[in-house]
Amino acid sequence: MIKLHARLEQRFDAEPFIARVARGRADCLPDRDREVLFVDPGEALVPGYRACLVAGGPDEHRQPVNPKIWQVPESLHYLADGDIVRISPRSGELWVMYRRESAFNSMLLTEQCNSYCIMCSQPPKAGDDSHLIRAYLDAIPLMSQDTCELGITGGEPTLLGEGLLEVIRSCKEHLPKTSLHMLSNGRMFNYLTLCREIAAIDHPDLMVGIPLYSDLPHRHDFVVQAEGAFDQTIRGIMNLARCGISVEIRMVLHRETVDRLPQFARFIARNLPFVDHVALMGLEMMGFVRMNLGSLWIDPVDYQAPLLHAVVHLEQHGLNVSIYNHPLCVLDRRLWPVAKKSISDWKNEYLEECHGCVVQDRCGGFFASSSLRRSDHIRRLTSEVLSTECQVVPTQSFTL
Numbered sequence: 120m121i122k123l124h125a126r127l128e129q130r131f132d133a134e135p136f137i138a139r140v141a142r143g144r145a146d147c148l149p150d151r152d153r154e155v156l157f158v159d160p161g162e163a164l165v166p167g168y169r170a171c172l173v174a175g176g177p178d179e180h181r182q183p184v185n186p187k188i189w190q191v192p193e194s195l196h197y198l199a200d201g202d203i204v205r206i207s208p209r210s211g212e213l214w215v216m217y218r219r220e221s222a223f224n225s226m227l228l229t230e231q232c233n234s235y236c237i238m239c240s241q242p243p244k245a246g247d248d249s250h251l252i253r254a255y256l257d258a259i260p261l262m263s264q265d266t267c268e269l270g271i272t273g274g275e276p277t278l279l280g281e282g283l284l285e286v287i288r289s290c291k292e293h294l295p296k297t298s299l300h301m302l303s304n305g306r307m308f309n310y311l312t313l314c315r316e317i318a319a320i321d322h323p324d325l326m327v328g329i330p331l332y333s334d335l336p337h338r339h340d341f342v343v344q345a346e347g348a349f350d351q352t353i354r355g356i357m358n359l360a361r362c363g364i365s366v367e368i369r370m371v372l373h374r375e376t377v378d379r380l381p382q383f384a385r386f387i388a389r390n391l392p393f394v395d396h397v398a399l400m401g402l403e404m405m406g407f408v409r410m411n412l413g414s415l416w417i418d419p420v421d422y423q424a425p426l427l428h429a430v431v432h433l434e435q436h437g438l439n440v441s442i443y444n445h446p447l448c449v450l451d452r453r454l455w456p457v458a459k460k461s462i463s464d465w466k467n468e469y470l471e472e473c474h475g476c477v478v479q480d481r482c483g484g485f486f487a488s489s490s491l492r493r494s495d496h497i498r499r500l501t502s503e504v505l506s507t508e509c510q511v512v513p514t515q516s517f518t519l
């Protein structure tokens with residue numbers, strides 16, 4: 120697991136600031152005041168940078184070059200040129216906001232939410248967290264224009280109103296080639312005005328990922344713990360599509376959702392055939408999942424038949440489907456073509472059993488939090504197993 124937060128020993132009386140890491144180069148004069156120089160032991164400091172991060176100790180001879188020198192703990196020695204950090208000098212906190220080489224950068228814009236999902240991995244927090252928006256508005260212009268994709272997440276980002284629009288506008292201006300993928304519960308898109316305001320920004324590549332947990336309104340409302348949420352979400356999805364904004368439907372698979380997977384697939388194929396992507400996702404053992412594990416956990420092997428049925432049904436109706444957050448060894452082999460390596464690199468792990476597994480390079484592996492509960496069917500796959508077994512479960516038909 121890659122650490123994104125650390126405490127620094129040295130403290131200074133100064134305001135928090137956002138800066139880009141300069142490492143292995145000292146030639147970007149115009150930007151030095153927006154950068155922190157990262158030096159390895161024995162490497163010389165260069166004047167003009169906002170501050171300096173050193174992998175070794177902050178030796179006294181270096182102090183005259185830059186008065187603000189922080190010794191960086193080993194867990195952050197991976198920091199690379201172009202990464203972006205937020206440093207709070209008074210509390211000595213360092214937060215890695217963006218890693219240039221990662222394909223999994225996302226912006227958590229708020230921790231507030233209007234739902235209270237039983238398996239929320241990032242439980243909502245009340246209180247003013249507007250500093251997050253300001254931090255990202257400072258960080259976006261420093262990000263690499265070669266960033267392939269950037270996520271927007273929360274909490275519920277649509278609660279930010281104008282703040283969210285500002286972030287999308289800034290992304291369009293500074294990162295015109297970067298795809299933007301926003302996670303939202305979709306309820307605020309019930310208001311057509313919000314959809315129109317986002318559409319008016321005319322971002323070239325924006326998709327909104329919206330969770331839908333059942334074809335039955337009361338089942339969805341139970342999962343998100345909000346009465347009327349199903350109707351708002353469905354209207355929201357339709358409003359977004361009406362405004363020309365791409366929509367992805369996300370379904371988290373657990374004991375409260377898997378039994379109606381075939382009916383869910385039929386509902387989407389019939390009523391929402393225009394969506395751009397359907398993602399069927401494994402549980403992340405964080406937040407409320409830890410509290411509700413007993414009622415949510417189901418071994419993925421036990422829902423392979425309805426999952427296969429749902430994927431086949433959606434694909435037969437022309438929908439683009441993916442399975443996220445599942446190790447390959449628990450998936451029916453016929454589902455492997457749609458299984459994606461979806462877990463963010465900083466929290467993605469493999470187990471002892473994975474060493475020597477012939478499909479590890481294409482397997483999504485595990486969340487670092489998955490040690491809480493794992494399938495009983497994790498097993499190293501060998502070429503021999505692959506050539507002899509063609510599937511994990513037999514085909515099963517469902518009455519809809």
Ligand code: SF4
Nearest residue numbers: 446448473476482498
């Ligand atoms: S053993 Fe590990 S790498 Fe192999 S399929 Fe299972 S989870 Fe993936």
